[in-house]
Amino acid sequence: MLNYSKRVSDDLMQWVVAEEQFSTLTLGKCEAIMSLGNGYMGLRSATEEPYIGEKRNLFVNGTFNKFDEEEVTELPNAADLTRLDLRIDGERFSLEKGSFTGYSRMLNIRDAELTRSFDWESKDGKKLRFTFRRFVSLHHKHAIGMRMEVTLLQGDVRLSVGSGIDGQMNNSGSQHFHEGEKRIYDKTYLELLQQTTESKVTFVLHAAHSHKLNGAELNLAPRMEIERRQVAVKYELDLCEGDTYTFDKLATVYTSRDLEFSGESDLSTIRSHALEQLKALHDQGFDEMLSEHQKAWAEVWRDYDITLKSKNEFDLLAVRFAVYHLVVMTPAHDRRMGIGAKGLSGEGYKGHSFWDTEIFILPFYIYSNPRIARSLLEYRYLGLEGARRKAKENGFEGAMYPWEAAWPSDGEVTPVWGAVDIVTGEQTKIWSGFIEQHISSDIAYAVWHYFKATGDQEYMDRYGYEIILDTAKFWASRLEWDEEHGRYHINEVIGPDEYKEHVDNNAFTNYMAHFNISLAIQYCDELKEKRPELFAELNSKLGLEAARPVWEEKLGLIYLPQPNEQNIIPQDDTYLQKQIIDLTPYKNQSKVGSLFDDYNLDQVNNLQVSKQADIMMLFLLLEDRFQPEVKRANYNYYEEKTLHDSSLSLSTHSILANDFGDEALAYDLFRRAAEIDLGPNMHSSDAGIHSASLGGIWECLVMGFAGVRMLGGELHLNPRLPQAWEELSFPLYWQGSRLQIRIDRSGIRIKSSSADVIRLKVAGKPVSFEGELELPQTSGAQPIS
Template identity: 35%
Template sequence: MWILAEDAFDPAQQHHKETIFTIGNGYLATRGAFEEGYPNDRRATFIHGVFDDAPIVVTELANAPDWLAMQVLLDGEKFSLATGTILAYRRELDMQNGILRREVRWRSPQGRVVTIRFTRFASLADEHLLALRCEIVPEFDGQIEVRAALNGQTDNEGLLHWRLIEQGQLTDGTVFLRTRTRKSGIEVACAMRLHGDTAQTMFWDVENVPTLQQVYPAYAGQPIVVMKFVGIATSRDGNQPLDIAHHHVQTAHNWESALAAQQQAWAREWERCHVEINGDDEADLAVRFSIFQLLIAAPRHDHRVNIGAKTLSGFGYRGHAFWDTEIFMLPLFIYTSPEIARNLLDYRYVTLPAARAKARAAGYEGAWYAWESADTGEEVTPTWVPDFHDKKKLARVWTGDLAIHISADVAYAVQQYWQATGDNAWYIERGAEIVLDTAKFFAARAEWLAERGCYGYTDVIGPDEYHDHVNNNAYTNLLAQWNIRTGLETLAWLEQHAPQKAAELRQQLDLTPERLQHWQTVAEKMCISLRPNGLIEQFDGFFALKDVNLADYEPRTKSMHEIFGIEGANEYQAIKQPDVLMLQFLLREQYSDSQIRVNYDYYTPRTDHTYGSSLGPPIQAIVACQMGDVAEAYEHFIRAARADLRDVRGNAGDGIHAASAGGVWQAVVFGFGGLRIHPDGTWEVHPRLPSYWRWLTYRFTLRGQTHTVTCYPDGSYTIG
């Protein structure tokens, strides 16, 4: 299933559909707003790394100039779905080729009928090139006017980020717009050219909206075709972004060649990350959609940026990156496109100074990564947000202050990449330093709890954000323990394979024998609350909280966090996402099936699966598969798969749930597909497919070798 389609336009779903019809190329992405516009649309193009200051949220991706803008007039009447009559409508996203198409047959208020077909793509073959084709088939004789523009009058839901530098028309007819962010001073330059049927073209020098106008005689049944190419670049790409934008728009000689290059680029992309589910069209479409949304957000030529929690598809979370990238999205890239994974991990290396500064400001050594990170890696988590129950009041956001597990998540991703790729050069040059400096932080942050005779972490927030200011969160403690031990192993490995680098890091990070002995002691004496049957307490005192039967609150449309309130949620065992199960999934080698089962049975009914975190269901699905509960696994999987396609949480208009998208791929491959990769690079397959799936095929790359696995419901599989 390659085509995501809608056959009717519903204004009530406008923002949701703008999100799921987003296109992009890893450099930028454009929401699926209409070219001609529509009242209250959230039209936006976001470019990686183009941040600007904003109140409360500190910084946000600035909504770039609108390259889509195109108006069609029929004898002076503007084509708009907000007026007239829609006689036929279809919009489809061709994920195989990265193309968005829309066809509308429309009757104007004065009775003129026309069919208009829009086709657009952001070139994956040339990330600085954008293409739009408009075919107009009138059912009347008269006049067609087309106005194509570069609109610099964009904003972020009311906040203006841009100041016009200059605009105009070059000698070859190219129209350009240069604009700069108000605070960060990043310049964006756009260059536009029109190709198509012979028509008189006029340049309208409208301030901040340079426009090209073309007028055509209209004859019933005779198509008129206009093609708009836009080159785009920023000052992050070079000192003369207009020259870059102009060069790339000049290379687009015609629609056919640009489209062919796009199709070839996408064919190569899908070859690497092929997944197919036969026997379940919804699941097949959902996993391709999830992969597509991550591929269009993945930076291929810039290692200074990360993928935000909403990718580049909406205003939600303002483009900020979280642990979502490392734990949920990165595995797709590690096992299908390692060079993209390396780029994303390079971002954490580039922002290591900011992580060190955050730790230092809090009085600790080592590297403490920001919970919300943007261009510099500094902490950009809002301190206060409107309260759930009373929007006139503010509620304190503690994750930026207390969520320390982010550093272990980054180190885990570094280690996972290295083990999967065998990229020793990168690990020696960059990865090892991240692992060592995060280990240094956790050893420094650990507190000796004399009454318990162990080290732990008090006043933290784990992945389950329904509970803040907790002590000894199991996920945090045991990932920190893993991080410290891995740091010690890393240094030993460097001593053997890169002694010069080992000596350099020993000196740079002050890794004295006394410090390393302390690391060893902290790791050996890490606090963990464990019952005799293997049940892990999520944090100190969790078992003493009020138990809750979530079924008693059904039906509902709110999270338990909203129902109980931010403070009230601390008193109950309802959890946003299953910390302990996620811990056991990540550190799978350390736990037996029986140990996982007892925790699975305890925490599953206490998890707010539907309205809690979108991050929980795919992990829950994987663990359920490991436990052999395939039917239950599918319930969690399909909940994740529908997160955006069906807008199950009612907030897809804010952007794609990127972590959930990455989790969908993991649920298919590691869950139903049963792929288990060991730290030493060996792997095995234990498929657990729903009975009605005929087969599942997936492809992954491990240490330079690409494998294709086809699984069947009876548990058998083939390797190609």
């Protein structure tokens, strides 16, 4: 059972996610939602003692490897550092033996620390109190700290603690590492080297232990063990009633792919540096490391200063939970890496990056930390190599971005085969990597969004223009001429709604391709007129002189599905002709995907049912291109046919519901989005947290209830708080200025960090100010009619 309102202390109110009942049948939930990380690495929060069904995952961002030619590249599960072999009087310790009371496992979001405690009684009546603490350092990105305290409450025991580095890990059966070198230095410092089988990334892992008895340093001689893919030590001691034994373990993780070793560093250099760092941390100790880590997180919360006064305490906790995971999953340290669909919290989606980043996560960073937003977009620039290769392999020009991306140069890494077909019993082919192509324009859109919000001309000159222009070349070559209608179509695709495969003229895909090409024409002309040297450089690389007239000729002939007599835009050529069924049982489902208990994908393809927001995405990304009555009609039509079986969907519909003045539905959808990971479903996060949904939670607050939008290069604010909220405050960067925006029932207050004049529109009315602005609520939001 999970508790989201646990009263630990006054200063930790709405900062704690707690588990208060332990079950080996639901291990994955807490392992994922309580996972730790710092962007460099992510550590799934499996318990120290092992259980059947657990998933012990340690991922280092960017270290992708392919098991063999029949599988796709994935983040390899590195050696385990967290498991302890605990024995009480010779018997292996487990919560499945004896009895326990006072159980609590907590993720302290404020300090990014995991704790677990309980009192345990053996079958012999001996009672022990256990407390475990763990953190992945934000101050030292290579370090992990762990502590176990054991207090003997009744009786005397012989305690044995086995600990080490276990390289016998795999990714659901796929072994990514060769047998590595193992060593123990000075009976204290454990070392294990691993190298990935195909990508040849070397991992260098170290660990060291220290002990205290009743607060005094304790020297224990270990029994050293080196086995296949394992190096470990075992300590034994006798405890008397009243004794408290403290066991600390500090570990470090380095790889040959780390930015600091990206030059000519050989293994001996990495190895000696890593060992030196471990020794320094060992001398420093757990407490000082934790203090530095807490200070680093305090800075995070100062930077992302979101406050929310709600009648429901869960709301603020959910927002903080989202920001916490956005921080721990994002490789802010290295532009060569993206964000996985499960962050670094589980094996789901193999650590690959999707359009999730650009559409659902990037806005958080654009408006909260533009430096990191730029790094994520530089990752996409580095990915042009793979995108160009994919385009060429498919017979197209320009840059065709992979649906799933790993290391920038890898190209397309989407698996070909997926789940079983319930009707045929055969494995289902995954078509996304072949025909879900809107990601190329999604990335171009994200570049444009970042540039308009930040004014980062240097990024555009070095990276952004090239992405937009080369993706436009892809789309121009992808268009198919329809002689009968005298226009260009985009056939045989999958749009955002992945329940509709092999469709023609998916509206989202067509509109976004049109946007991409239109933007390329605009920038091509601007560069030629105002930046001839840069134009010449890009022309030499991309052939713009030849591409420009092709774009011009094709742009006006791209088929853009228009509203019918009922103002409904067809999602694709055949959606509105498909069968309509009663979706009530599936709209009220307790788990996603229940539709497939009754239908296979081919059958679903012939129903008017959507997995997620599709047409609706256009009303968020290109909202100023559609009339209010068209948006409203389509929302009413498609919302009832959307099952929200994708975690990407609820936040989009929440934002649009708020736009239409349906505050109750908007708030309900926000809560449902927040409960994807934090809700009562104890298996929703087994494969890892839902990174796009977490970005969507922030979008609900800022783009939804606060009404923040970038439209045509202008900042818009049109707030409408739900009834449960009294006040919302958040930072927002705009054109280099940091704004602190506060919205409550009395009005809007904005403070700027710069002396520049800030211009924006509030509820559609132009406003400009310097320093500070205060507006009464009467000038606030108007719903879209």
